[in-house]
Amino acid sequence: xxxxxxxxxxxxxxxxxxxxxxxxxxxxxxxxxxxxxxxxxxxxxxxxxxxxxxxxxxxxxxxxxxxxxxxxxxxxxxxxxxxxxxxxxxxxxxxxxxxxxxxxxxxxxxxxxxxxxxxxxxxxxxxxxxxxxxxxxxxxxxxxxxxxxxxxxxxxxxxxxxxxxxxxxxxxxxxxxxxxxxxxxxxxxxxxxxxxxxxxxxxxxxxxxxxxxxxxxxxxxxxxxxxxxxxxxxxxxxxxxxxxxxxxxxxxxxxxxxxxxxxxxxxxxxxxxxxxxxxxxxxxxxxxxxxxxxxxxxxxxxxxxxxxxxxxxxxxxxxxxxxxxxxxxxxxxxxxxxxxxxxxxxxxxxxxxxxxx
Numbered sequence: 001x002x003x004x005x006x007x008x009x010x011x012x013x014x015x016x017x018x019x020x021x022x023x024x025x026x027x028x029x030x031x032x033x034x035x036x037x038x039x040x041x042x043x044x045x046x047x048x049x050x051x052x053x054x055x056x057x058x059x060x061x062x063x064x065x066x067x068x069x070x071x072x073x074x075x076x077x078x079x080x081x082x083x084x085x086x087x088x089x090x091x092x093x094x095x096x097x098x099x100x101x102x103x104x105x106x107x108x109x110x111x112x113x114x115x116x117x118x119x120x121x122x123x124x125x126x127x128x129x130x131x132x133x134x135x136x137x138x139x140x141x142x143x144x145x146x147x148x149x150x151x152x153x154x155x156x157x158x159x160x161x162x163x164x165x166x167x168x169x170x171x172x173x174x175x176x177x178x179x180x181x182x183x184x185x186x187x188x189x190x191x192x193x194x195x196x197x198x199x200x201x202x203x204x205x206x207x208x209x210x211x212x213x214x215x216x217x218x219x220x221x222x223x224x225x226x227x228x229x230x231x232x233x234x235x236x237x238x239x240x241x242x243x244x245x246x247x248x249x250x251x252x253x254x255x256x257x258x259x260x261x262x263x264x265x266x267x268x269x270x271x272x273x274x275x276x277x278x279x280x281x282x283x284x285x286x287x288x289x290x291x292x293x294x295x296x297x298x299x300x301x302x303x304x305x306x307x308x309x310x311x312x313x314x315x316x317x318x319x320x321x322x323x324x325x326x327x328x329x330x331x332x333x334x335x336x337x338x339x340x341x342x343x344x345x346x347x348x349x350x351x352x353x354x355x356x357x
Contacts (some may be wrong), residue, residue: 021276022117026076027303035061045177045289071314074307079149081096081097081147081155082096083144083148085312086312087108089310091143092309095144097147100115100119113209113214114217116213118145120211120214121146122138123137123139128186131182131186132182132187133188134186134280136279137186137279138181146215147218152306154271155219156226157215157220157228158218158219160226161173162174167342169344175208175209178208179200179201183290184290184335186287187288196303201333233305236320237317238305241321244296244350247294247325249325250326252323255315255319256327259315263309265283266282268281268283269285286332288333289333289353290353294332294352295328296324297321300321300324300330303320303324304320
């Protein structure tokens with residue numbers, strides 16, 4: 001964009017891109033930008049920055065990344081063991097516990113399993129392609145490797161299994177729960193149904209065991225049987241739930257276009273930022289209709305507290321529910337075993353892809 005002969009770029013878009021360079025293995029020193037961001041955003045040309053200055057900042061960031069690559073510089077405070085929900089792109093790919101860089105892990109078989117489990121968790125389609133025909137990674141819902149507050153964190157959760165699963169009406173082991181995520185959220189059932197995938201994952205599948213090893217590693221030091229305080233916080237209070245029939249997908253679509261397209265695109269398939277891309281929210285590459293996120297209130301709770309990514313928690317309870325109603329009004333892969341769900345428990349009212357019985 002040109003104003004008075006100078007070339008400008010949008011500060012917010014630049015901020016989004018430059019923070020994508022942040023990695024655990026080389027945290028770039030960006031706190032000076034955080035302090036000055038408001039000054040540029042409120043400058044004489046609004047959210048615009050001169051292109052030469054932006055290029056200078058990119059060079060500073062790249063050099064800073066090299067300088068910091070040997071340290072574990074942390075430009076923010078954690079909330080206990082978790083990345084705070086109040087932070088944004090600066091912490092996008094920071095992992096408080098990263099098995100790939102943890103010096104306590106060696107070349108033993110267990111250490112290798114933990115490391116592979118982490119890689120599966122953060123890049124599921126590439127590390128476990130036979131069980132994830134969708135383009136959804138575990139990390140798309142459980143942000144920062146399951147270590148981000150109000151984003152379905154999994155630190156310490158392994159010690160809570162076995163636990164009762166209402167959908168299946170039986171006790172679930174940690175392995176059972178991981179299998180469910182592969183089959184539903186990563187749509188492994190779709191690959192098998194189409195005939196182009198291997199057998200469904202089981203609790204003894206090497207990929208399931210690896211993810212289990214990673215999650216158990218995240219629970220080291222946690223008390224077995226004690227529910228972590230940060231678990232179950234992605235829930236909208238029952239008193240604020242809007243009846244499903246009163247939700248309006250058209251209102252949700254308008255909110256989506258206003259708040260979500262920078263990362264997810266107007267088509268909901270995700271916008272690439274470098275080598276990263278938000279997971280698809282509907283269509284053949286998304287989670288299937290038997291996944292937890294296919295329930296309106298469940299998805300609304302995720303949206304309410306972890307989205308929008310650059311301003312999490314800014315949406316109201318109603319807005320989150322309208323957005324969830326819109327997203328779950330869209331087509332997605334069919335889970336072929338829905339008739340086996342909720343056989344002993346009542347079908348939840350927000351399970352909109354299920355036939356009422």
